[in-house]
Amino acid sequence: MTLWRIRATVDDRPGYLSVLTTSLALRGVNILAVQVHTTERGAVDDFLVDAPDTLDEAGLVAAVERGRGRDCWVARSEARGLADQPTRALALATRLVRDPDSTGEALRTLLGADAVTWRPAPAGAGNGLADTLMRLDDPLGGSYALRRAVPGFTPAEYARAQALVELSAAVARRAAEQVTLVLPDGAEAAVRPATVDDLPGVLELHEGCSARSRHRRYLGGATVPSAARLRRLLEPAGGVTLLATAGGDAGQPEPVVAMANLIAEGDEAEVALLVRDDWQRRGLGSALLRRLVRHAEQIGYAALVLHVHAENAAMLRTVRRLGRPTPTERDGALVTVTVALVEGASTRHG
Structure with missing residues (x-):
């Protein structure tokens, strides 16, 4: 046979x-x-x-x-x-996550293309299918042209190729968003957006924090949140979670030493920080908060809202260092701070 x-x-x-x-x-x-x-x-x-x-x-x-x-x-x-198409596509997606620069080869493998070329100009009016020619806009700029003598390309293959290109661009953007912070004491920490794959590291972060630090972060208790809750925090809809990593052993992933969440609430966004005890009072929390402020401004939120224990003087000082209007409202031991982002925007707390 x-x-x-x-x-x-x-x-x-x-x-x-x-x-x-x-x-x-x-x-x-x-x-x-x-x-x-x-x-x-x-x-x-x-x-x-x-x-x-x-x-x-x-x-x-x-x-x-x-x-x-x-x-x-x-x-x-x-x-x-014999490997079915979904299995092949998933294998190529995994490859792109590890190496976004292999997009051209991944497209060639996915579609059995005779040639794949990248051009700095967008596909423009020629974007799409023309039997043996496929053009795809690269979300990062430029375009890909794929050729296959036989058989001609189909719309389903075009959709698969476009999804692969968009995945590659998303991975590349995420890599570009990673920065290295140099703190006032000379220590370095890498900061990047979180993904659900960071769940084990974030669990270790919570377990490595004192009950007092967890209580300040979650207000209502000092226990480690459930894995399901942390998973939702890692990729919040309409927001972002930043992680800081540092101090790993050679050949091992660097442990997560801080987590900063920005969670959408209408035209405002709630912000919360958790910094491992041995990394507190070193400027890391301030740096993460400033990055969340910039992110919120880019999205277009009117204000940030933080709920802080009244005795958490360090966090309240961190917010004041932003140099922005910060009206507060106190309810017992809890202080709600609103950081205005848009000049003249109305806020819920006056």
């Missing part, structure tokens, strides 16, 4: 796919996988098949045409073709 890839177009009507598969089955062809691409010309069916050694390319084309298929393309396949 021999592995083949077959691509053919059939009318997008009930029963037509079964006519094609029956024609292949009558010749001893075993269909291992099938994908259906909807196009304006009909349904493009992409098969991975195992055919008898006596059946050559011409015989497969004839079987497809007898099954009401047209525009047939047939080519030998390899054992790696």
